Each structure stands twice: as structure tokens, then as C-alpha cells.
Amino acid sequence: MSAADPTRSHGPGGVHPIARLPEEWEAYFEANGERAFRGAQVFRWIHQRGELDPAKMSDLSKAWRVRLSEEGLAPPFELVEVFRSRDGTRKLLLELVDGGRVECVLIPMSKESDEDDESPATSGSSAEPPTDRRRKMTLCISTQLGCAMGCVFCASGQAGLVRGLGAAEIAAQVLEARRHLDDGEVLSNLVYMGMGEPLHHYDETARSIRLLSHGEGAGFGLRRITVSTVGLVPGIRRLGEDFGGKVGLALSLHAPSDDVRQKIIPMNSRFGVRDLVQSLREYPLPRRRRITIEYTLISGVNDQPAHARALANLLRPLSVKINLIPMNVIDASSLAAPSDEGVERFRDLLVQAGYSCFLRRRRGDDVAAACGQLALAERLVRPSASS
Ligand code: SF4
Incomplete structure (x- = not known):
């Protein structure tokens, strides 16, 4: 056998x-x-x-x-190394059975990201202090080895796609990460925001969500799971239909118009900004939930006041919160990080327009915790046979 x-x-x-x-x-x-x-x-x-x-x-x-x-019930990867940041972030480098390397990242939750929170889902040990005193952690999960989307500011995008991960490889990241919680910590939320585009690989992503949210298993409530997409409209529709809008959705928008977005996200030529906004309007979001808009600020590309005003207008019909992320400089790109003043100005304009807007600090800079950086630093190892 x-x-x-x-x-x-x-x-x-x-x-x-x-x-x-x-x-x-x-x-x-x-x-x-x-x-x-x-x-x-x-x-x-x-x-x-x-x-x-x-x-x-x-x-x-x-x-x-x-x-x-x-029959193959064995870990689908080996833990290569755990990189621990000064800020509590832990990055797990994993080697798959065919030699490819991916990563998942445990990140301490900030107050802002905790704002829609309920009780935690799963913990590292049975003898923990009461729920409200435990430190909540989010796990950022990878769904592909490399990525086909080619976003110019992203290390994974520059590496290209090797293959998608199976649902077993995706779900097992959670099983492994729970072993690396410190005393007093609880794994509270999952974000599909690591290496890869989760909706490019919909069936395995959806199966992994069913596994991880099952009450007999890890038991993460669907609202504690967020899928981040660069904007694959058919996948957004399927996710909304299959999970009734209960799975959190984050859109990596990064630009308020097609002409700007086209320069940094090649996929925008298939699904433009207006199509994306329409798909978000149709997402069957429960009342009082919001879609997250991710906006990476890149100096001179999308960080000007006119971009902030256009973004505010574009998002007007939606229930959203906006995460602003100053770009992490990567070797494979000549794009530059924005100035601190530029970031503040951009945020102020969105706040004045009435949006909840959060500045995401770069977590784990000292362990290359931005998407795909560690696997690249370690050389992304391509398996001998691709799927
Ligand atoms: S930002 Fe996300 S979708 Fe874009 S290339 Fe990187 S991993 Fe892929």
C-alpha cells in the first residue's frame, strides 16, 4: 500500500x-x-x-x-527552525516532503486587531490562566509554495509559483504552531495571509477551513479565520457562498484606481478595481462585521494625498476597516518605503473621511517576518516534481 x-x-x-x-x-x-x-x-x-x-x-x-x-498519517513537513523576534513574533520555517520550504508566523495580537474579538478558540496547554488574561496570538498561514500573482512589492510574488499546498499541509501548520505557544498564550485567530494566494487554490483552502473550524477538532469559529486575497473575484464569491460570509475577508487593494494598481499588481488586468468593490458589496457579511482593506504604502506610487482621497471615495459604499502597511523593502524590487510623515498624512485623510484606519507596525522585522522573506532568504527550494 x-x-x-x-x-x-x-x-x-x-x-x-x-x-x-x-x-x-x-x-x-x-x-x-x-x-x-x-x-x-x-x-x-x-x-x-x-x-x-x-x-x-x-x-x-x-x-x-x-x-x-x-496510509500516510505522518507530519507533512519537518520543522527546520524557529526564528523568534524581539517583539514576540515567531516564524516557523517548514520543509515539505518534496523539499520545498514554506513558513507560518505566530504574531502577538495588537489591541486594534482584537477589537472585534470574542472568546479564544484553542490553547497551548490545559492549565492556562483565565481567558481574558491570556495573550492572544494570530497565526499567519501559507497556502502555496511561492505565488503566481507577481505583486511587485512582495518577495513571494517575485519568486513565482512552485505549487499549491494540500489541505493537510495547510491545516498542519496550525498543529505545529500550537506547539510553539509560550505559557499564558492562546492561539486565537488564523489569517490566510502568508506565502501564496489562498483563492488561487480554492478547494484546498476551503477544505482546510472546514478542518480547522470543525467543533471536534481545533474548533476555530469561522469569524476567527480571515482569508486575504489580492482580488480573485470568482474565489471571493465562492468563499461567500460556501461559508455564508462568516469567514473574514481581507482584500489586498493597495491602490484606489486601475492605473495605479496595474503597476504593482499584475492580476488587476483580470479583475479591476470596480469589479473588486462590487464583489465586496455582494459578500454576505454578517451585520456589524467589516471587510479589511490592506493597503501597502509605497513611496511615490500610491502614498499621495490624492490617492487617499480617491480611496476614501472608492470605499464609500462598503463596511470596511483599513490597514495601512508601510512597505517592507525587498531586494528583488527598487520600490521604496514611504516616509513616516507621508504615512501619517495618508492615515489622517482617511480618518477625517470617517474610516477606521490602523497603521500596522512591521512585526518581526529582525526575523524577516514579512510575507515570504524567510523562505527566500533561505533560498526557496523547488521540489523535484511539481504538481
Ligand atoms: S502579496 Fe500575496 S498575492 Fe501578491 S504576490 Fe505576494 S503572496 Fe502573492
């Missing part, structure tokens, strides 16, 4: 073990002459307890433990 392929959910052996939902586990056990309740048992071992070694699943028979090992 050959082991399942973690790089995709569905292979010759059916759904990969880490990517199986409880009902799929139940069907698997029933088809193999075992009682269905074993399905929920194994799903809880994997997604609630983070146990990927069948030998440690103490309530299974020895024969089943051996069989699950043979």
Missing part, C-alpha cells in the same frame, strides 16, 4: 488522512469493517490534540495504528 500524498487532498488512496473530515473518517472505517465512531476518535487525535503519530493513539488497536502509518 502506498502512503497518501500530502501535497493534495485527493489521490489514488482517497482523501489524505490529515485532510479527512470526521464523516470521511467514519466512511473510511466502515468501509474497512470497523465501527464508525472510530472516525471521530481519530479526527480528535489529529486536529484537537495535534497527534500525528498513530503509535500514540492509545485507544486504537495495534493493527489500526500500523495501518494508519502505512
